Amino acid sequence: MNFNSYLSLFIFLLSFSSVYAQEEDISKIPPCGVREFGPTAWLREFQTNPSAFSHLRGNNEMLQLPMTIHIIGQTDGSGYFSRAELQVAICKLNSDFEEHNIRFFIQGNLIYHNNTSWYNHASFNIGNLMYNSTKVAGTMNIYIDNNAAGNCGYATLGGDRIFLKKSCIRGPSTTTWSHEMGHALSLPHTFSGWEDTTYDPTQPTPSVVFRGNSPVNVERVDGVDCVNAADGFCDTEPDYLSARWNCNANGESPTILKDPFNVEFRVDGTLIMAYSNDACAAVFSPQQVAAMRANIQTTKGDMVYSGSLPEFETPTTVNIAPTQDQEVLNVNILIEWEPVEFAAAYIVEVSRFLDFTIKEFEAQVTTTSVTIPTLVANRNYFYRVMPINNSDFCTSFSTSTRFRAVIQTSTSEAAGSSFSIYPTLLNGTEFMTISGRLNRSINVTFDVLDLQGRVLSSTEKFLVAGPLSETLYVGSLPKGMYIMRINSGEGISALKFLVP
Ligand SMILES: [Zn+2]
Incomplete structure (x- = not known):
């Protein structure tokens, strides 16, 4: 290994560690900023007067909701959540709702806002300001930024706004977006009433918890009066845990809790509306699903889109040029791939590294080729391509191809x-x-x-x-x-x- 190789290895390791230094430990970030507790008036009506909603469409009918995606960057235009990351995040969102025949799609183009105070917004007031000045009516407004008022996310119960911290929705197994969507479709937390109150297993459990002067009944294990306690759903069991927690092997809280009658129980961590971590949160209860579907068809009825949305037959493409290990001149490098039916655009990435953590080039194009002006010569590169559109998000990058850029000398x-x-x-x-x-x-x-x-x-x-x-x-x-x-x-x- 010559000196230059050592030098590039060193630079590589340096960049690598700095990439990881920027990653936050999302288990340390409060999961959610929602502080409205108990059912809203709308949800209360749904839970206590179900016959008023019996005319709504059955569970096997698809409900499609449009989203406006607001990508917030710093004032200098840096820090965007990338389109490729968005693809993975919405694929996960839709997979959490798929069995309930609820589906989300992007309406229009992504909207980019360059505003550092929005990007790092630490207060709900700034979030309100952002929403009021940019919302697109008739759609679910999704704001993706670097700080959601100190939380992974927050939303308005039954509303049309969701704020998401980008590091909490990155990757195929995060549940923050689905949790916030649950709020926007009317669901309170399963531990509703305990927000900002720490459950203490050494103390008797009260029958009522307060936020200010507002009391919320504490849910009992026997389910008596469940419709008037906590989230008002009788198929979500008692939950008093209002900080992020990890499940045991059975998907329950390791902590044993006691209800107001001293009956012991463990909290169900599989519910997305609990604060269990991403590894265990996975489902909505049947009553939660019924409420979300009813909320869409009543308060968001005008948004529901009944047309057909394109889905990919093949979720990826095949690289054409350069071919594996081909040597190409290091200027005006033509990258080319096979067209995919229903692709509205393609994301192209070029990196010196197979994991693409550091990208030499990235672009979104509507053609099936792109020309890279220049790459450093006498180095190997990898490229990969992902087809995208605004309704099918479960696509993937093509198998990457290695090529070599040659001859400056x-x-x-x-x-x-x-x-x-x-x-x-x-x-x-x-x-x-x-x-x-x-x-x-x-x-x-x-x-x-x-x-x-x-x-x-x-x-x-x-x-x-x-x-x-x-x-x-x-x-x-x-x-x-x-x-x-x-x-x-x-x-x-x-x-x-x-x-x-
Ligand atoms: Zn929440």
């Missing part, structure tokens, strides 16, 4: 002599330097050829043995790729160069 050997040309990118100059070493003094011919093999100019020089550094006039050439053919009489070298 190319070297060739012929008959014991070696030659290099420099620069290989003739930008505004008509001269080129030939360097290398000659084993003996000799007449050498330098021909400039186009890619069809036509000789455009020819220069003969007598060169003396030893180290070589010779300036060669090649003239004014139109844009394109050319070949410098060097004929020493004992062998021929062909070196590519480009006029950009």
